[in-house]
Amino acid sequence: MDSNVSHHVADAGEESWIHIAYAQLLTAISLIGAELLYRALTASYEYIVHWKHYPPNRRLLSVCTYALAKSHVRTYYMLPVLIIVLFLIQRNDDSAWEYILKSFNVISLPYIVLRILCFTYTNVELARWIRSGSGLDYGTGMASNYFHGYLHLELPETGHQTKGLTERIQDYEDTEGVYIPIKKLFILIPQSLHTKPKIQSSSMHAVKHLETVILDRGGVKRPFKNAVYRVSGCGPEKNLTWYVVLEGATPMMSFYEGLTYRLTCTGEMYDMKREITLQFYRALKKIVTNCPDTKDLVELVYYNDTTAEGDDVDVGEVVKERLQTLVSKSGLPLK
Structure with a gap:
């Protein structure tokens, strides 16, 4: 009896850790999505306001390249995220999508606001760039x-x-x-x-x-x-x-x-x-x-x-x- 209880507690603990890791992964996906959305907003602003800074024959391509270049979230970093997203789509996991939306509202939107206000850009980042x-x-x-x-x-x-x-x-x-x-x-x-x-x-x-x-x-x-x-x-x-x-x-x-x-x-x-x-x-x-x-x-x-x-x-x-x-x-x- 005691053995069954201990196994049950162990299984429950292992399952809780899996849920935590899964939640952290979905939160990371939300933050990456927020970063990409911020870059899209930045590209739109550049294209509308600072269009003279880009060559006229390939203005849209140049703006998009500028917005994504030197990114901390490079293309090859995005591949695992895309694989996970495709996996969620295939599973049609409503709970996962619901969590992502909640995470976006609670975490990602404030993150975008802080990015727009340059709150996340400190002298440390400036020193690293130098x-x-x-x-x-x-x-x-x-x-x-x-x-x-x-x-x-x-x-x-x-x-x-x-x-x-x-x-x-x-x-x-x-x-x-x-x-x-x-x-x-x-x-x-x-x-x-x-x-x-x-x-x-x-x-x-x-x-x-x-x-x-x-x-x-x-x-x-x-x-x-x-x-x-x-x-x-x-x-x-x-x-x-x-x-x-x-x-x-x-x-x-x-x-x-x-x-x-x-x-x-x-x-x-x-x-x-x-x-x-x-x-x-x-x-x-x-x-x-x-x-x-x-x-x-x-x-x-x-x-x-x-x-x-x-x-x-x-x-x-x-x-x-x-x-x-x-x-x-x-x-x-x-x-």
Whole structure:
């Protein structure tokens, strides 16, 4: 008798879990349907109000593609849902359809309202979008412009009269009688975004710049200069003086200025300034590393320029530490 009761209780418990799982599945179907309905409403609004933003010969297709693209509910995710819906249709399960309708009224309609009000869109989603590297974000755009408008023009060997960075560094060493162990352009990217007009410290001072390069860009002959700095206290015994080609990342300087100017700064930009800076660094590193022309010519130095007490970090020590690390790894002579 007791055994029969226990089996009955076990069966009832198992059946309740099945009902719960079934109810959760139907609720999920309702939410997916609500998301698709929201996207349909969005597409309709775009087609009616913002129709000028889409090509006239395929406007409807473009609007629908925009509304569904980059969806968290992609087409192949929908296949299991469609299979379940077809299964319910075949069973003609009135209770299931009744539950879906109730779920839609109780859950899905409020969900659609929250989506329309952008209540579900937080800074976390914005940060994830920036990190995704779509190419449309501010950081990636700055990195791309910096690369194509400056680095890829001025640094590589062209095979023409214009000298590349490596050749100009070698000429500089021969002319000035100095040692530049790492023949790259060091680009400083401080976390605060602020680069002072003069980059110097007690152990690092600016000296004569490299040979000026004149390039024709957009019908204008533009001069490009690379600064050289003397870094003292290098080597294991801290008795060597090395030189380095160094500059601050100019897009970061412009970004910093934009954040302090009312006409160019938005609340989202200010909130996401760290994400934008990190994405600039990641995107630029990916570009210069994967490009055969620049992979051995650029050294990005992303660093925290403020101490825990709020004081400025000695940029000379940051550069010196990176220099010594690179020299040690490459096995270059210490001189």
